[in-house]
Amino acid sequence: MQQMQHLIHSSRTIKSQPVARSPRPNPPITEHLAYLLAQANREINRQLEARLRDEGVPVEQWRILKVLSDGKGHSMGDLADEVLLNHPTLTKMIDRMVSDALVYRVQDPDDRRKVLMYSSERGKALTQRLNALALSQEAHIAENYGDKATAELKRLLESLIDAAT
Amino acid sequence: MQQMQHLIHSSRTIKSQPVARSPRPNPPITEHLAYLLAQANREINRQLEARLRDEGVPVEQWRILKVLSDGKGHSMGDLADEVLLNHPTLTKMIDRMVSDALVYRVQDPDDRRKVLMYSSERGKALTQRLNALALSQEAHIAENYGDKATAELKRLLESLIDAAT
DNA sequence: TCGAAAATATTGAACTTTCAACAATTGATG
DNA sequence: CATCAATTGTTGAAAGTTCAATATTTTCGA
Numbered sequence: 001m002q003q004m005q006h007l008i009h010s011s012r013t014i015k016s017q018p019v020a021r022s023p024r025p026n027p028p029i030t031e032h033l034a035y036l037l038a039q040a041n042r043e044i045n046r047q048l049e050a051r052l053r054d055e056g057v058p059v060e061q062w063r064i065l066k067v068l069s070d071g072k073g074h075s076m077g078d079l080a081d082e083v084l085l086n087h088p089t090l091t092k093m094i095d096r097m098v099s100d101a102l103v104y105r106v107q108d109p110d111d112r113r114k115v116l117m118y119s120s121e122r123g124k125a126l127t128q129r130l131n132a133l134a135l136s137q138e139a140h141i142a143e144n145y146g147d148k149a150t151a152e153l154k155r156l157l158e159s160l161i162d163a164a165t
Numbered sequence: 166m167q168q169m170q171h172l173i174h175s176s177r178t179i180k181s182q183p184v185a186r187s188p189r190p191n192p193p194i195t196e197h198l199a200y201l202l203a204q205a206n207r208e209i210n211r212q213l214e215a216r217l218r219d220e221g222v223p224v225e226q227w228r229i230l231k232v233l234s235d236g237k238g239h240s241m242g243d244l245a246d247e248v249l250l251n252h253p254t255l256t257k258m259i260d261r262m263v264s265d266a267l268v269y270r271v272q273d274p275d276d277r278r279k280v281l282m283y284s285s286e287r288g289k290a291l292t293q294r295l296n297a298l299a300l301s302q303e304a305h306i307a308e309n310y311g312d313k314a315t316a317e318l319k320r321l322l323e324s325l326i327d328a329a330t
Numbered sequence: 331t332c333g334a335a336a337a338t339a340t341t342g343a344a345c346t347t348t349c350a351a352c353a354a355t356t357g358a359t360g
Numbered sequence: 361c362a363t364c365a366a367t368t369g370t371t372g373a374a375a376g377t378t379c380a381a382t383a384t385t386t387t388c389g390a
Binding site for chain 1: 377379384385
Binding site: 031131138144149 | 191192194196197198199200201202203204205206207208209210212213224228231232247249296299300302303306309310314315317318319321322323324325326328329330
């Protein structure tokens with residue numbers, strides 16, 4: 001996948017400026033947290049996408065398979081939150097994955113409103129290959145960006161999520 | 166807007182676990198940087214979206230207006246990179262904004278392949294109101310999450326972007 | 331226990347994004 | 361300087377997402 005990286009890079013991408021400490025009246029967009037998060041997410045997501053392209057699977061399907069790899073049944077609602085998709089989007093993505101025989105639906109016997117999702121054997125096998133690709137990306141980042149910075153960034157993101165949720 | 170926040174919150178959202186230091190064979194999805202970034206981005210973006218809803222403007226249009234608020238002409242290609250959209254998506258979003266008289270196109274006299282985008286007076290007036298909304302979000306985050314953590318998170322995101330781009 | 335309200339998942343229509351192809355212009359090379 | 365390649369932006373079709381409405385099942389209060 002290494003050789004795909006250049007396809008993903010754009011020479012026009014904004015390189016960010018140092019952060020101003022105190023609130024300014026009209027900061028450039030590159031100082032907004034919302035913008036920095038969107039930019040970082042876009043970049044990392046593209047890299048992951050490029051790696052997963054080996055298996056022809058979109059990032060969202062990796063998330064679904066990964067979450068289902070615990071072997072337990074996940075309701076559509078729970079799954080939607082876990083994989084960061086809203087309900088109708090998930091329903092339609094699951095439809096495609098069912099067609100590909102990666103996952104299957106089971107009606108929850110305890111609450112017949114619910115549908116429990118499970119990974120098929122085919123899905124589990126694919127998950128293993130996808131995990132290797134995802135881990136290789138993590139390793140690549142840690143290498144380029146530093147173990148310390150990576151760990152610190154993860155820590156800060158977790159607490160931001162806790163604060164914002 | 167404050168009263169909209171609860172609409173945005175989902176009780177099923179994954180609360181993240183502490184980060185493991187050394188690379189594990191099969192980490193949960195919540196330990197992947199790509200996932201944490203996507204989750205944080207989604208959350209912050211939703212909050213910003215809720216605030217901008219006062220003016221009925223999607224986040225991407227705020228970015229466009231903000232970038233164009235320097236008064237200089239930006240080519241479609243440059244603009245696409247600056248506002249984190251790909252070319253055809255930007256073209257169609259600009260079409261809508263031209264219909265709303267927020268921006269206008271000018272053919273670049275120095276290179277007639279290029280189209281230069283400018284903000285209209287109406288666009289500039291809207292930008293000011295949007296900036297106030299965006300800044301109030303930044304303030305809200307800094308309050309809940311801490312000035313120090315916010316600044317540190319921004320710093321780390323910038324260097325991640327530099328490393329990844 | 332009955333009926334209204336809430337929770338869960340899906341659907342169809344409207345809208346948006348993406349991909350591939352195209353048109354126009356400029357740059358580069360023999 | 362003529363042609364071929366590269367750059368820039370748009371378009372139409374296909375694919376994907378979102379919103380509002382719906383159907384089904386469960387929960388809860390009278």
